[in-house]
Amino acid sequence: MTTAALALGDDALVLSHRLGEWAGHAPALEEEVALANIALDLLGQARFLLSLAGDEDELAYLRDAHAFRNVQLVERPNGDFAHTIARQLYFSTYQELLYEQLARGRTALAPLAGKAVNEAAYHRDHAEHWTLRLGDGTAGSRERMRRGLEALWRFTGELFKPVEGCEADWSALDGTWRERVTDTLLRATLAVPEGPRRVAGAAGGGRQGVHTEAFVRTLAEMQHLHRSHPGARW
Template identity: 50%
Template sequence: MPSLPTIQPEDVAAAETVRPTGAFDAPSDAHDPVRAGYLLRLGDDALILGQRLSEWTGHAPSVEVDLSLANLALDLVGQATLFLSAAGDADELAFKRDVLDFRNCLLVEQPNGDFARTMMRHLLFSTWQHMLYQALSDSRDQAVREVAAKGVKEVAYHREIAGEWIVRLGDGTDESRARTLDALDWCWRFVPELFEVDEELEAAIAAGIAADPRAFEADYRAAIAAVLTEATLPVPADQRAILGGRRGHHSEHLGHLLAIMQYLPRTYPDAVW
């Protein structure tokens, strides 16, 4: 009989830190609509952007970029699974809700466009998401706190890689610069929604569940300005804010995305994998 492998102390310690997907201690306010609403915002942001990035699979400029974008998408879908599991049945929430029930911000549902637009969208969102996850380390909600603590390490890399690409494209050829400027013009109008605090978010902040994005808006703008300056791109003037995603008022793009993402579960509702 072959001898059993020796289990080292560090292996035990590592195993003790592993928690299965959605395995959080149930909070006392598990059915609190304020908590559930905030978890949906976090989960929907990650889910929709993950789906968008997955659309690049097999179509990216190179094999390395193709794999990189796929990994970014997997990170986001993983975060979405954890947030949505803390809010209810993750599969039901992802595949059975209609477009008006989604609470993601408008930025993440925007079409990929060309590679410059995808990277600009990712820079603007991941910089905000990274700062948000850092702030959520003080959340009173265990699920929010734990998922943010895990996700902040992933999103730090997202933010870094997006920033590097924007610098390369903005300070590259005439064509890459023009495309990056066009991407910035397209995406910039959706930034104000990231810092909008409506009544639902205000309630979650008051409950200690959510972080107030207004607290890091100045740091966010400074960070984005630093990347744009290195990319030799101008910082755009503020535009008229486009809002509504948090209240279910989405662009037509989200409906098309959901039609593809939800097709199999809706067509074969009893299918198991």
Template identity: 45%
Template sequence: MSDDHVYMTLAEGHDDGDARWAFGTGFEDPLHGVDTTVPAGIDREQLAASCVALGDDALISAQRLAEWTTRAPELEEEVALANIGLDLLGQARLLYSRAGQADGTGRDEDAYAYFRDPADFRNVRLAELPNGDFAFSMVRLLVFASWRLAHSERLTAAADPILAAIAAKGVKELAYHRQYAAEWCVRLGDGTEESHRRMQAALSDVAPYLDELFAAHDVRSEVVAVLRQVCDTADLSLPVIKPFPGSGRSGDHTEHLEPLMAELQSLARAHPEATW
């Protein structure tokens, strides 16, 4: 299977001409004109919790991607990673805003992002791990984008119209994120002996955190199919996915989240009334 073939196969169903660009140009704002009233019969507390968890995943991932600025292998990749991070930041903002509407507090996105303690965050632990080398970051991005894309596709049919619209917007962006990461995973896995070794090591390092993703959202079959396809193309071996205790969804985080949040929140907490 050629590199081009695996990219095109992964992109099937998302090729609208502009699907590969991070900002998702070429489609209308899905939130335009959508009634923000929470429909009757929806559990507002559950809706808010879901939005916060998905928003936390996106925010923490965006922060890790931002750390590649000035450190990426090439300027082109630096721009691409920054744009992917901005996509995720945009998703987090929409999800936090919806959470504030759903829980009745009226809290805005800044309140969720900057004025909660690390123990209050509900992101999966994969998102908060340090970047490691470029191979690790690409494997993590492939896993995260594939997982979030599969879940977002299901959420496009959510009973809450705002969550469904946010998911529809995310599908456009996440399809590109997955494609970008897949390209790099194949390029490095099927590259030099050293790049292949690093990619295989990255897969082994990410594998222990996969079971948590599938416990949070049952999209195992879709994600594993993507990973197997990429690994087969790049002559890589997908490690066995084993159960791992604990979950960031319940506030059980690694030691890496607290310093990440300290950096992310420092300016807002130093100037809590500031406006930009």
């Protein structure tokens, strides 16, 4: 259970932080609020999941990068807005499908999954809306969306590597994920990326503590205040 709670909790925590980086930089005020709300949903999920594995603050702020078990997809830099939407489409589609399965299970993850599946469905709907709008928009927005989808495609295979403690049919999840993502991209007049869905040279990827340089920098920023004032109470 600890393995699953850490893996899913780290996914949510890291992506929440990435989306939070859009504060003050989103293309429109309405979208800034939407991204902030998604980030808060994910932070709530992370707090519950990490509390199943130990002290949530210690796990969030006092672990080194190699101790985190999030997939590399969620730690990728935001890039432009289309790049962020591509990352969100891939991840939220996966998370909704996974939580649907976990909600029907008997593990300690079921209560969280039963609630969070509705949040994930909203996140996926938001990402789909923007994928359609950008893909079937101007030539410039379509090209940006295409670049984002292709750049992140190779990070999606790791989503479906089995996680100890998660009662899920990973092969079925992968197949359904591909069907849903393909349907969205075709409706957006975008091609499904054709490259491999794995990161070359990543020995097991983020689930085994192998992370990118960008994540190390982001983690240092996220943990700076807590580490600078140990034991502080607000």
